[in-house]
Each structure stands twice: as structure tokens, then as C-alpha cells.
Amino acid sequence: MPTVHLLDYVAGNVRSLVNAIEKLGWTVDWIKSPEEVSAAEKLILPGVGHFGYCVSQFAKAGYTEPIIAHIRAGKPFMGICVGLQALFESSEEDLSAAGFGVIPGRLDRFGDKDKSVPHIGWNSASTSSGDHVAGDSLYGLRPDSKYYYVHSYAMPYREGELEKDGWAVATAKYGDEEFVGAVARDNVFATQFHPEKSGAAGLGVIKAFLEGRKREALPSAPSLASAKLGLTRRVIACLDVRTNDQGDLVVTKGDQYDVREKGGVSAGGAVRNLGKPVDMARKYYEQGADEVTFLNITSFRNCPVADLPMLEILRRTSETVFVPLTIGGGIRDTVDTDGTRISALDIATLYFKSGADKVSIGSDAVTAAEEFYARGKTLAGTTAIETISAAYGIQAVVVSVDPKRVYVSSPSDTAHHTIKTAFLGPKDEEYCWYQCTTKGGREGRDFDVWQLVTAVEAMGAGEVLLNCIDKDGTNSGYDLELINDVKAAIRIPVIASSGAGNPAHFAEVFEKTSTDAALGAGMFHRGEYTVRQVKDYLQEQGLLVRQFED
Numbered sequence: 001m002p003t004v005h006l007l008d009y010v011a012g013n014v015r016s017l018v019n020a021i022e023k024l025g026w027t028v029d030w031i032k033s034p035e036e037v038s039a040a041e042k043l044i045l046p047g048v049g050h051f052g053y054c055v056s057q058f059a060k061a062g063y064t065e066p067i068i069a070h071i072r073a074g075k076p077f078m079g080i081c082v083g084l085q086a087l088f089e090s091s092e093e094d095l096s097a098a099g100f101g102v103i104p105g106r107l108d109r110f111g112d113k114d115k116s117v118p119h120i121g122w123n124s125a126s127t128s129s130g131d132h133v134a135g136d137s138l139y140g141l142r143p144d145s146k147y148y149y150v151h152s153y154a155m156p157y158r159e160g161e162l163e164k165d166g167w168a169v170a171t172a173k174y175g176d177e178e179f180v181g182a183v184a185r186d187n188v189f190a191t192q193f194h195p196e197k198s199g200a201a202g203l204g205v206i207k208a209f210l211e212g213r214k215r216e217a218l219p220s221a222p223s224l225a226s227a228k229l230g231l232t233r234r235v236i237a238c239l240d241v242r243t244n245d246q247g248d249l250v251v252t253k254g255d256q257y258d259v260r261e262k263g264g265v266s267a268g269g270a271v272r273n274l275g276k277p278v279d280m281a282r283k284y285y286e287q288g289a290d291e292v293t294f295l296n297i298t299s300f301r302n303c304p305v306a307d308l309p310m311l312e313i314l315r316r317t318s319e320t321v322f323v324p325l326t327i328g329g330g331i332r333d334t335v336d337t338d339g340t341r342i343s344a345l346d347i348a349t350l351y352f353k354s355g356a357d358k359v360s361i362g363s364d365a366v367t368a369a370e371e372f373y374a375r376g377k378t379l380a381g382t383t384a385i386e387t388i389s390a391a392y393g394i395q396a397v398v399v400s401v402d403p404k405r406v407y408v409s410s411p412s413d414t415a416h417h418t419i420k421t422a423f424l425g426p427k428d429e430e431y432c433w434y435q436c437t438t439k440g441g442r443e444g445r446d447f448d449v450w451q452l453v454t455a456v457e458a459m460g461a462g463e464v465l466l467n468c469i470d471k472d473g474t475n476s477g478y479d480l481e482l483i484n485d486v487k488a489a490i491r492i493p494v495i496a497s498s499g500a501g502n503p504a505h506f507a508e509v510f511e512k513t514s515t516d517a518a519l520g521a522g523m524f525h526r527g528e529y530t531v532r533q534v535k536d537y538l539q540e541q542g543l544l545v546r547q548f549e550d
């Protein structure tokens with residue numbers, strides 16, 4: 001089998017890239033020291049996280065010069081994400097760190113006045129401009145395909161600037177900012193997006209690089225309409241996983257977090273079994289899910305950390321599912337069954353190495369946020385959110401919120417942040433606040449969602465997964481009031497969750513709130529609708545979605 005070399009320096013999920021390369025029939029050889037770089041024919045530089053951290057790691061380990069020498073020797077080179085950023089001179093993310101300077105220019109942070117940052121989701125990498133739709137492709141990129149991006153800094157695109165030095169550029173647009181999505185010249189090719197997480201379209205790009213196909217005619221001509229630039233509406237399938245009473249690992253689904261058949265555990269109700277996690281994740285990928293989230297809802301109590309069943313689920317899923325995978329449940333400092341202390345960062349590392357792109361933190365985030373307030377809104381530096389985002393980047397840390405409504409007659413009845421609601425309480429109360437809960441909704445805290453989300457944003461969370469216990473499993477649509485309230489509080493992306501019962505609920509949440517993504521569970525698991533039906537419906541409503549590609 002032909003071989004491609006990968007640099008073994010990276011924190012984060014490289015398993016998916018290896019899986020993608022192997023699926024394409026190639027073998028990965030790891031470069032473990034600077035001396036080995038010269039032996040590489042084709043070199044891929046993956047990268048996640050912080051620009052300054054990555055380039056200083058290269059420099060410290062002695063990789064910078066050998067990588068530049070590889071490029072100068074005219075050997076094929078591909079950079080991914082921070083691997084693209086490193087080719088430029090510098091980045092606003094850390095102005096004290098020098099990039100390789102192979103391409104002139106400085107990366108800037110996206111403006112967050114009118115949009116969420118980081119930029120997370122599926123966007124273009126298009127060589128078309130204006131009314132001209134490119135009929136040929138750069139390394140398999142199609143103007144009508146979408147690719148998965150996750151980053152806060154980007155190289156702004158200024159027409160002609162890179163082209164005058166011979167670079168070919170594919171661009172994407174986020175809000176009104178156009179930036180470099182991919183860039184190529186001679187033997188160098190780099191993508192800001194993650195091709196290994198971009199489904200069939202992304203695998204096609206990796207394949208074109210491996211086979212050295214720089215420019216070729218597109219097999220079918222894209223239309224201008226389908227080549228529309230911009231971030232698509234992100235649709236996520238969520239799988240709540242736990243062991244059932246027979247000890248099997250199953251996908252389950254609760255009604256307002258009760259996952260047992262009618263009557264609950266006291267009435268002898270069994271845990272609902274809706275299928276096998278790996279098979280269902282694959283099914284949703286094939287239906288066009290933009291992401292798959294696993295929530296380990298019982299954290300597999302009393303199980304040695306190294307044997308966490310979720311690790312095996314991730315390993316197997318990442319072999320066939322090439323979209324981002326999030327894993328939640330049990331991400332906290334813990335003591336293993338043999339008495340060893342294990343940090344939340346160690347647990348997250350195990351998950352990333354097994355194929356996760358993001359970890360989702362629930363109960364521990366509430367505790368950490370309460371302590372943040374108790375300290376007078378100062379950072380501890382030691383929480384799970386802070387340590388994981390410092391090591392893997394903020395885009396790798398999701399906070400999962402499990403709020404429920406508490407009704408009050410007037411805002412003065414509580415110290416918490418209230419909203420006026422159109423859905424009155426049991427005693428016709430016109431106001432409510434959203435109470436944070438922990439332990440899967442079992443414990444209510446004297447702490448509101450507004451406090452939580454602003455605290456976790458300050459601590460370094462990159463995204464909020466916003467559930468709602470009142471809505472979970474009801475099929476009655478999302479809690480739009482909650483979502484609008486949280487969106488007004490923070491700049492990081494929000495995933496709307498709980499209550500989706502049909503495709504129109506997805507359209508409604510995208511039209512009536514500025515949510516960045518929408519998640520569904522029960523309606524998919526019960527087979528009432530497929531992800532593809534949701535996306536087709538969104539498209540019919542004029543909302544931009546990623547088309548499924550085989």
C-alpha cells in the first residue's frame with residue numbers, strides 16, 4: 001500500500017485522519033523526530049488548537065526547518081487547519097509566535113459582533129467568484145460541496161493578493177467576512193477546514209492530494225445556485241447511551257429525562273432500548289447528519305476509566321463516520337476503581353485519542369461555574385473546562401446544559417435572571433427563570449442558565465449544548481424563549497436541543513432564533529423522520545444546508 005507521512009506532534013483527534021487515509025487505501029507512517037522528515041515523500045501536517053502553541057511546539061522540537069526544507073524541495077505537502085495557518089507569517093492569536101512564512105500574511109480573529117465565534121460548521125471552499133462558477137477543481141474541491149470548519153482565526157481573503165504570487169485560493173464566507181478556505185501552489189496544498197471530518201466531499205479532497213491530482217475538470221458542472229457561499233444550518237443527531245438492565249450498551253431516550261418505560265424504575269419499567277450506538281451513528285451519518293453526539297448518561301458508574309465502553313464506541317464509530325463526533329458524560333476529575341486519581345483532562349485525552357473531536361461537560365461545568373461566582377468571577381485555572389480548552393483549544397469543549405423552568409409572578413420574586421414568557425406557569429405566572437440542574441436533571445441548583453453560560457464562556461468553553469428538561473422528548477418543538485435568551489448572553493455558538501418532533505421544528509428554531517445548530521434525538525431514533533428529510537425540508541424553506549454526498 002502507498003504511504004503518506006504524518007507528523008506525530010499533535011494534540012487532538014488524529015485518529016479520524018488516519019482512518020480516512022486508511023479507508024482510501026493508503027498507509028500512515030508516523031514521523032517521530034525531525035531527522036525523519038527528510039525520508040518523507042508526501043507529508044501531511046494536521047493541526048488543532050492554538051496557533052502559538054503549535055508553531056512553538058514545532059520550533060522547540062526542531063521540526064520547523066525540516067518542514068520548510070521538505071516544502072522547498074518540491075515534495076507534496078498538505079496542511080490541515082492549524083497546519084494551514086502555520087504556513088503564513090503570523091496570527092493575531094499569538095503575535096509573538098512566528099509561522100513558517102511560506103505564504104505572506106497574518107491571520108485575524110473573526111469579528112463577533114454579528115456572529116458566533118468560533119466559526120463551527122459546514123461552509124464552502126470555492127474557487128468560483130461572482131457569476132463565474134469554476135468548471136475545474138483544485139484538489140477535488142467542488143464549489144457546490146461543503147466542508148467542516150472549526151476555528152476562530154482565519155486568513156482574510158483580499159482578491160488578487162495571494163494570486164499575484166501564484167497561489168490558487170478557494171474561499172469561504174462567514175457573515176460578511178471572506179477568508180481563505182484552501183490554498184495551493186506547486187507542491188503545497190492546505191485547507192482551513194478538516195477534510196477528514198467533511199464526509200465524502202472531504203475524503204475526495206484527501207484522495208486528490210494523495211494521488212497528486214492538483215487540477216482536473218469536474219465530472220459534473222455545478223450550478224451557481226448550488227455553489228452558494230456561506231455557513232449551512234447544522235443538524236445534529238444525538239444518542240443518549242447507557243447500559244440497560246441486561247448489561248447491554250444501548251441507545252436510549254427519555255421523556256423529560258426519564259428513560260424508563262412508563263412508570264419509571266419503581267414500577268418496574270425497563271430502560272428504553274432504541275438500538276446499538278455504533279450502528280445508529282453510522283445510519284445518521286449516511287442520512288447526512290452534520291455531527292453526531294454521544295451522551296453517556298450514566299457515566300458507567302464503577303467502571304475503570306481505561307475500559308470506558310464509550311472509548312470502544314468512539315473507536316469503531318470513527319472508522320466509518322467522517323463527521324465530527326462529540327462525547328459527553330463523566331468528564332470530570334475522578335478517582336479510578338483502583339484508587340488512582342484521574343483528571344478531567346486525562347479522560348478527555350482518552351476520548352480524543354479514540355476519535356472524539358469535542359467533549360461535552362455537564363454537571364462539572366455547573367459546579368465550576370458556581371465556584372467561579374463564589375470567587376468573584378475569577379478563573380481558577382484548574383477546572384475541566386480550562387484545562388481541556390488550554391490543551392486542545394476552545395472548539396473542543398462543549399458545555400451541556402440541563403435547565404428547567406421555575407415560574408414566578410414577578411421578576412422581583414427571585415434574584416435570578418428572568419424572562420417574560422408567552423407560556424404561563426401553573427398559576428398563570430408570566431415570568432420564569434431557568435434553573436441549572438446536575439446529575440441528569442436529578443439535582444436542581446440555586447443557579448440560573450444565564451449565570452452558567454456567561455461563566456463557562458469566560459472559562460474557555462467553545463460551544464453550548466442547550467437542552468431543556470421541560471421540552472425533552474415532548475415532540476412539541478424547541479424552547480425558543482430559552483434559546484433566544486441564551487443567544488443574547490454569549491458569543492460562542494449554541495446548539496438548540498430538546499423538543500424536536502418534526503422537520504418544521506428545525507425550520508422554526510432556525511427562523512425564530514439565531515441558534516447555530518439544532519439537535520434531535522427521539523424523532524430520529526423512533527424512525528419518525530430521517531435526518532435527510534429534515535434537511536430537505538429546511539432546503540425547501542430556503543435555508544442553506546449541506547447536501548448529502550455519496
Ligand code: 1PR
Nearest residue numbers: 254257297329330362363400440472473498499520521522
Ligand atoms: O453531567 O457531565 O456526566 O454529563 C451527563 C450528560 O448526560 C449531560 O449532557 C446530560 O444532558 C445527559 N443526560 C443525563 N441524564 C440524561 C437523561 O436523559 N436521563 N440526557 C441525559 C440528556 C438530553 C438531550 C436529548 C435532547 C433531545 N439528553 O441531549 O438528546 O433533549 O431529545 P429530543 O429531541 O428527543 O427531545 P455529565
